[in-house]
Amino acid sequence: LRHRIASAFLALALPVLSTPSARAEVFTPVEPPRAVALREVITAPGPLTSVTHAGDARLFLTLRDGRVLILQNGAFLRKPFLDLRGKVGLEGEGGLLSIAFHPRYAENGLFFVASTARNRSVILSRYQVSRRDPNRADPATLRVLLTIRKTTPLHNGGQLHFGPDGYLYVSLGDGARGRSDVCDAQRDDTLLGKILRLDVDTGADRAPFYSIPPDNPFRGVSGKRGEIWATGLRNPWRFSFDRATGDLYIGDVGNSQREEIDFLPAGSPGGVNYGWKVMEGTTCFREAACPATTPPCNSPLYTPPILEYPHDDVGCSVTGGYVYRGTRLPQLYGAYVFGDFCAGRLWSAEREAVEGAWEVRDLPARAPVLTAFGEDRAGEIYAATLNGKLFQLVSPNPVDTVGLFDQAAARFLFRDLHLAGPANRALRFGTPGAGSLPLAGDWNGDGLSTPGLYDPATGGVQIKNSISRSPVDVTFLLTAPAGAAPVTGDWNGDGRDSVGVFDESTSTFFLRNALSAGLFDVTLSFGPAAGGRLPIAGDWNGDGRDTVGLYDPATGTFFLKNTLTGTATDLELEIDGAGADWLPLAGDWDGDGRDSAGLYDPATATFHLKNKPESGPADLVFQFGTPGGGRMPVAGEW
Numbered sequence: 001l002r003h004r005i006a007s008a009f010l011a012l013a014l015p016v017l018s019t020p021s022a023r024a025e026v027f028t029p030v031e032p033p034r035a036v037a038l039r040e041v042i043t044a045p046g047p048l049t050s051v052t053h054a055g056d057a058r059l060f061l062t063l064r065d066g067r068v069l070i071l072q073n074g075a076f077l078r079k080p081f082l083d084l085r086g087k088v089g090l091e092g093e094g095g096l097l098s099i100a101f102h103p104r105y106a107e108n109g110l111f112f113v114a115s116t117a118r119n120r121s122v123i124l125s126r127y128q129v130s131r132r133d134p135n136r137a138d139p140a141t142l143r144v145l146l147t148i149r150k151t152t153p154l155h156n157g158g159q160l161h162f163g164p165d166g167y168l169y170v171s172l173g174d175g176a177r178g179r180s181d182v183c184d185a186q187r188d189d190t191l192l193g194k195i196l197r198l199d200v201d202t203g204a205d206r207a208p209f210y211s212i213p214p215d216n217p218f219r220g221v222s223g224k225r226g227e228i229w230a231t232g233l234r235n236p237w238r239f240s241f242d243r244a245t246g247d248l249y250i251g252d253v254g255n256s257q258r259e260e261i262d263f264l265p266a267g268s269p270g271g272v273n274y275g276w277k278v279m280e281g282t283t284c285f286r287e288a289a290c291p292a293t294t295p296p297c298n299s300p301l302y303t304p305p306i307l308e309y310p311h312d313d314v315g316c317s318v319t320g321g322y323v324y325r326g327t328r329l330p331q332l333y334g335a336y337v338f339g340d341f342c343a344g345r346l347w348s349a350e351r352e353a354v355e356g357a358w359e360v361r362d363l364p365a366r367a368p369v370l371t372a373f374g375e376d377r378a379g380e381i382y383a384a385t386l387n388g389k390l391f392q393l394v395s396p397n398p399v400d401t402v403g404l405f406d407q408a409a410a411r412f413l414f415r416d417l418h419l420a421g422p423a424n425r426a427l428r429f430g431t432p433g434a435g436s437l438p439l440a441g442d443w444n445g446d447g448l449s450t451p452g453l454y455d456p457a458t459g460g461v462q463i464k465n466s467i468s469r470s471p472v473d474v475t476f477l478l479t480a481p482a483g484a485a486p487v488t489g490d491w492n493g494d495g496r497d498s499v500g501v502f503d504e505s506t507s508t509f510f511l512r513n514a515l516s517a518g519l520f521d522v523t524l525s526f527g528p529a530a531g532g533r534l535p536i537a538g539d540w541n542g543d544g545r546d547t548v549g550l551y552d553p554a555t556g557t558f559f560l561k562n563t564l565t566g567t568a569t570d571l572e573l574e575i576d577g578a579g580a581d582w583l584p585l586a587g588d589w590d591g592d593g594r595d596s597a598g599l600y601d602p603a604t605a606t607f608h609l610k611n612k613p614e615s616g617p618a619d620l621v622f623q624f625g626t627p628g629g630g631r632m633p634v635a636g637e638w
């Protein structure tokens with residue numbers, strides 16, 4: 001059965017003819033791939049068509065067969081939230097297509113459903129949650145807002161999303177009659193091949209249970225449907241809004257040449273024409289049967305895609321996704337994640353800062369028969385497949401972010417993302433002005449980093465296993481040379497960090513594997529003979545053990561070692577722009593399993609973090625905290 005359903009989807013997606021194309025618009029992924037993995041969450045009892053949330057911790061999954069299932073605490077609730085089995089048409093690409101919860105769902109319990117009827121029409125309907133059970137919809141509350149007649153069971157569109165303006169957006173395909181005889185996507189008297197924008201609050205209590213927003217581009221225009229927001233789409237199967245910016249991203253499935261991502265910036269007045277069927281991506285398709293007023297191919301009246309790819313070897317049918325705005329994958333923040341239905345390939349696209357060009361990277365994970373992406377309340381992204389598999393995008397390795405210790409205030413500030421913004425957490429720890437130096441590490445091996453303090457005058461160490469105002473968990477004295485600077489790392493690869501010190505006068509590291517007083521396990525002398533060097537530690541080669549390094553502020557050079565024996569330096573590098581008072585730190589900023597260097601400029605409160613183990617510009621530059629001395633950087637997975 002699964003294979004048969006997949007074939008039905010594939011039939012329309014597979015190329016009619018495969019023409020090699022090498023136009024400049026076709027993206028070529030840049031290196032390296034973003035470190036992203038797929039964690040299998042659950043397998044649904046049938047093909048999945050969408051994933052969304054209702055503003056709380058539950059995930060709502062739509063099955064093609066008509067069921068809406070609730071995933072809560074890792075398991076499906078036994079009874080469906082809504083069950084439209086037997087009421088939806090399953091021919092071709094038909095079925096339950098998606099749902100969207102009203103922005104004020106918590107108050108009004110309203111949600112909207114896109115599905116196909118047995119007669120191939122696309123139906124937009126509204127339901128309300130049951131008054132007695134928040135996990136059950138009340139089927140008797142059904143109201144039908146729109147019935148869009150279609151003659152084929154293909155190109156339904158069917159994605160629903162509320163925009164940042166509170167209006168309901170609805171995507172509709174062209175009904176798959178675009179090749180020769182019909183040009184619905186370019187006709188504004190039909191809703192096919194469009195994205196609609198509806199006010200579902202005004203007029204919500206009587207048919208048709210919606211109204212046309214006053215600023216819709218075709219409202220009141222003779223011969224045009226006022227519901228239309230965007231035109232010239234073939235099968236905008238998936239679209240989404242960036243929850244941070246309100247920008248609209250549309251994955252428009254192509255014919256035989258090009259899969260495309262279309263874009264509409266927040267604040268657009270609408271009425272944008274994306275070109276189908278005159279254009280397929282940036283190539284010319286057909287003008288047959290289009291209205292006389294239809295612009296010719298390559299007309300500037302068409303808005304080209306921001307991204308497109310050919311079918312040859314890459315994929316066959318784009319599955320539009322989301323801009324990642326969660327916190328678990330700092331390496332993906334702000335990137336648009338999308339994929340291909342057939343190959344199950346996943347990509348991220350980011351707008352390059354200087355030129356504004358879109359840079360695509362491979363995500364090294366595959367989800368064949370990828371039908372949809374979805375977001376949870378926190379902005380974490382999921383991928384769903386026709387095989388019923390639900391995956392969550394996760395980092396293959398813990399990702400470090402930065403923190404600061406303010407000596408004068410005895411206060412730690414922690415940040416969860418590699419970008420400017422307020423502290424996600426703060427902790428008062430130690431005595432203001434006491435001159436303690438900050439530590440950060442995963443002392444108990446639970447995967448989370450927590451702070452510590454080192455007193456260079458006494459060798460006293462204080463360790464906490466949580467970022468809370470609980471008592472200090474561990475205290476002990478290191479018999480270290482006075483004035484030595486602390487380092488933290490997992491020297492023996494047992495999954496727990498411990499402490500060491502670097503004595504500048506003898507250029508020697510003293511490292512201990514246990515969080516207790518006692519003899520040092522490692523004594524290591526290395527490094528150039530020069531004053532003022534600062535110690536760092538990290539797993540530079542990804543072998544699971546941390547080793548040490550030195551930073552020479554005078555020359556802005558890092559000297560890194562991959563072993564804890566010998567005097568040789570394995571790697572030397574510089575970060576562009578380093579100033580003499582910048583302070584070093586190290587962490588795995590991109591989740592690839594290897595730590596790399598970073599610098600903090602106290603004068604501007606700016607971090608400069610590098611992912612590659614080579615000299616050059618920093619990959620991540622952002623401000624955090626307030627400028628001024630006495631603030632020291634730390635790194636960890638908080």
Ligand SMILES: [Ca+2]
Nearest residue numbers: 442444446448
């Ligand atoms: Ca921990």
Ligand SMILES: [Ca+2]
Nearest residue numbers: 490491494496
């Ligand atoms: Ca260890």
Ligand SMILES: [Ca+2]
Nearest residue numbers: 539541543545
């Ligand atoms: Ca290592």
Ligand SMILES: [Ca+2]
Nearest residue numbers: 588590592594
């Ligand atoms: Ca890394």
